[in-house]
Amino acid sequence: MSRVLLADDDTAFRDALQTLLDDAGYEVTTAGNGLEAVSAALAATPAVIVSDVHMPILGGPDAVSMLRAIPRFCDVAVILMSGDDTAAGIAAERFLHKPFDPGVLLDALASLSERKRCGSASALPMSHDAACGVGETGMTSATANRQHQRVARAFELVAEQERRISGLERRGVETGLAIDLYEIMVCSVATLTRFEQITVDPVSSAPC
Template sequence: MRKILLIDDDHELRDALQAALTAHGHVVFCAEDGIAALRAAVEIKPELIISDINMPLLEGPDAVRILKALPKFRSVPVILMSGAELSPTSEADAAVRKPVNIEQLLELIKGLTRSTASPGAPSRSLPMRAIAGDEGWDRALAIASLGKRSNTECAARICRGIELMHAEAFRTALLRSRSLNATDSERLYDRLVESVATLVQLLPFC
């Protein structure tokens, strides 16, 4: 039995996977987007995270990167889900293609939870979100998604940090597209991730 955090904005798929995983003895907590997943993760301390890639407010890779910046989550296995073909990265231990084959998913969970991923520094293996003014981003909705108990100021700071992450990812992509040195921009992006992760730790007290 494992404590699993399942993140997906498709409620039908989320409900179906929760039912299937629960039927196999796992305790499953759900979040409907990456922002809600941040609070859920710090509150329930999952033993494994299963996340969709493309979601409103905050995409799966961004949420994973923020959580992996915290030492207590670096050894938590992560499975990403997508309709496109994905390869495992140093942050995501495995990937499954949608529609999800439940037997394959159960085997992955079994294999990943037998061993503990080696902790390490966060990496940029997962793609940085490169769109600064994403149409799916709505600050008010993002703040609300952090939960009714969240302090407005605390939630607003987290969301502002995520906006800065997105903007810096856009700058990095622009520099790379022009064959310019993006090292400083990449370092700033990493610092922003760490800053947001630090604020996320305060969510249980907000």
């Protein structure tokens, strides 16, 4: 389990954890908010997501929920971090209360890696559809792939709009309408991921 997505809006804290994980031999991709985390995950397909709960634009739990609606992320391991004890509302392998000893994070990652290795060695071969609970009523592989491509493109459009807003702000241009459009796009993407989840598994309509 060498590929880690690290998401936190606290730049100093995120950089410190990235250095820690880099030194430990992990391949780390970082994100400063939930939207960036989803985009990064679509590009890098991490084995585990280490995410702050409260972040701008899109919180960690919402980002994880969106990703788990996509078949290839249905069983992604998640470690959540937060400075409070608020329930995240999603299943996670570990919850780390800030501030925490960095060694605790390394131990958690090592434990996940060992669990995955042992599980892979003992488990019977299983198709991806079976692993994610996609039965005969779910989408075919080709249809699911097309749906995933639409979701991925939707996130790209949202990210492009975010960059456009930043550019307008740097030039001192009024961004009210651009921000309104951005918020509508974010809501649309959330709806699209939910639609994908339902069409992949219409019986349970719940993330794996």
